[in-house]
Amino acid sequence: xxxxxxxxxxxxxxxxTLYSERNALIALGYLTQAVLGTSTLVTGLACTPTTPASMxxxxxxxxxxxxxxxxxxxxxxxxxxxxxxxxxxxxxFGTTTFPVSAPTPAGYAxxxxxxxxxxxxxxxxxxxxxxxxxxPVQNWSGPNNSGAAVNTLRRExxxxxxxxxxxxxxxxxxTPTPTVGWTGLYVITTITGQTSVTTANIRPYAPGGVxxxx
Numbered sequence: 001x002x003x004x005x006x007x008x009x010x011x012x013x014x015x016x017t018l019y020s021e022r023n024a025l026i027a028l029g030y031l032t033q034a035v036l037g038t039s040t041l042v043t044g045l046a047c048t049p050t051t052p053a054s055m056x057x058x059x060x061x062x063x064x065x066x067x068x069x070x071x072x073x074x075x076x077x078x079x080x081x082x083x084x085x086x087x088x089x090x091x092x093f094g095t096t097t098f099p100v101s102a103p104t105p106a107g108y109a110x111x112x113x114x115x116x117x118x119x120x121x122x123x124x125x126x127x128x129x130x131x132x133x134x135x136p137v138q139n140w141s142g143p144n145n146s147g148a149a150v151n152t153l154r155r156e157x158x159x160x161x162x163x164x165x166x167x168x169x170x171x172x173x174x175t176p177t178p179t180v181g182w183t184g185l186y187v188i189t190t191i192t193g194q195t196s197v198t199t200a201n202i203r204p205y206a207p208g209g210v211x212x213x214x
Contacts, residue, residue, distance in 0.1 A: 001027035018076045026070060029085040038067045038086055040183050042116060042213045045091070045158070047186040053196035056099040057188055059114065062213075064089045064158045064183075066118040073122075075154065089118040089158040096160050102194040103167035109191045111165040111175040113205060115182040119159040125149035175205070183212050 002023040004016050044062025065088050070081035103110045127149045130140040142148040163176040170191055178184040184205035188197060205212055 014077055018078050022070065022075060022078065022081075025087075026085060029070075029087060032065060032088060033086040036065055036086070038084075040067070040118075040212075041065045042183065042185065045116065045160075045185060045213055047114060047188075047202050049197045049199060049202070050097065053198065054099075055101060055190070055195065055197060056097050057114070057186075057197055057202060059096045059098070059160055059185075061091055061093065061095070062158070063091075064116055064118055068118060068120070072120065087118060087120070087156055089120075089156045091158045091160075098160075098162040100162070100164075100188055100190055100197065102190045103192050105167065106192055107170055108167045109170040109173045109189055110167045111173050112188040112190075113163040113165070113176045113178065113184055114186045114188070115161060115163065115178045115184050115205075117159045117179075117182045118156070120154065120156050122151035122154050124151065124153040124155075126152050128152070178205075185213055 002019075004020050004023070006012070006016055042062065042064050044060060045064075046060040046062070048058050048060070050056045050058055065086060068085060068087045070083050070085045071078070072082070073080050098112075098114060100112050101110075127142050127147060130143060130145070132138040132140055132145070143150065161179075161182075163179070165174055165176045167173065173189070175187050184207070187203050187205050189201050189203075190197065194201075
């Protein structure tokens, strides 16, 4: 793992911190690749009925390992870097609830697919203190004293969404195909007249018999 070198009495540069963060990201990515390879893997993200039971399911916390690039966009003052890197998206807090419904015609069923994708985005904007390079004793609020907020965190998380299939006579309904770039996680099946989802209605999405979630 590369490490930045700084010296006493030098002015700290933003790149000192940014390169340190990127170096740690690269090291962790290569360690993850050495252990898990480059395939997309999902852990956690359990799918369960709501409590009390309703026509909805809940996705819990979890992580997703996926082959991406070091930085698809500029990272602060560092340019984008398109070299491949295994990254991990984490949803460590809270849960996500997806409502479903039962088909209307008698004897019909419908399959819903919950899918996931690695997402990287900048956020947590704040108005930071800056200084005027032409007059260092002058304090600025925001870039160029604009008072504007700037993003302070690059987050790597998991995007989740629900796809609804087409209602069909029970036993003939088809599960939606995952969106390009997304990974199917779970299939939820509901039938005519159903008023709540149970664990029996939830199964892992397992094309070829291999589930996506471990």
